Amino acid sequence: MTAQHVQTRPPAGRRRFTPLWALAAPLTWFAFVLAFDPTDSEPDPAGRCVWHMLFGIDGPTCGITRMTWYLLHGDLVNAARMHLAFLLGIPFLAYAWIWWIGVSVFGKRLPMPTSRKTVVTILAAYAVLFVLYATVLRNLPWAPFTWFYVPDIAQQ
Numbered sequence: 019m020t021a022q023h024v025q026t027r028p029p030a031g032r033r034r035f036t037p038l039w040a041l042a043a044p045l046t047w048f049a050f051v052l053a054f055d056p057t058d059s060e061p062d063p064a065g066r067c068v069w070h071m072l073f074g075i076d077g078p079t080c081g082i083t084r085m086t087w088y089l090l091h092g093d094l095v096n097a098a099r100m101h102l103a104f105l106l107g108i109p110f111l112a113y114a115w116i117w118w119i120g121v122s123v124f125g126k127r128l129p130m131p132t133s134r135k136t137v138v139t140i141l142a143a144y145a146v147l148f149v150l151y152a153t154v155l156r157n158l159p160w161a162p163f164t165w166f167y168v169p170d171i172a173q174q
Contacts, residue, residue: 037118048090056083059171070170078152081168100168103151107144 054062069077081100088097089105097105117128131137156166 035123037115037122040115040118047086051083051086052090056087057171066170067168070168076152076156076166076168078149080152080156084168099165101152102166103148107148 050064054064056062056064064083067077067080069075070080082104085097085100085105088094088100089108094105113128117130120126120128131140151166155163156168158164
């Protein structure tokens with residue numbers, strides 16, 4: 019079965035622009051990250067990673083602020099070092115948002131995986147690998163995993 023290119027009627031009224039409003043959250047996040055350099059040891063409003071404070075190890079959210087800062091400055095190597103799993107998910111999030119724009123604003127569907135089961139399987143596999151990477155692999159004390167460890171710079 020192949021992806022279908024179905025033309026649908028775009029929703030009327032405010033719902034049509036919901037995807038554009040959804041863009042406000044990441045743009046606000048980017049502005050916040052650019053306003054406060056999370057890569058220095060100066061205190062900023064984001065504070066320390068809560069997971070790191072509670073458990074003393076890297077967790078699912080540790081390094082996302084610094085990853086965003088490096089990504090916005092074009093440093094893909096350090097962005098990958100801070101949070102590889104989240105960085106790899108960004109293109110898929112962007113495509114999902116563009117797909118949503120296509121359906122909501124223009125009434126056109128972009129190609130997607132063949133079935134809902136395929137999408138659920140891919141998302142479940144990504145979620146399992148994300149948690150495994152974020153909570154186990156980044157905390158292993160030997161190479162190459164030490165490269166992915168996110169140091170707690172607030173203690174330096």
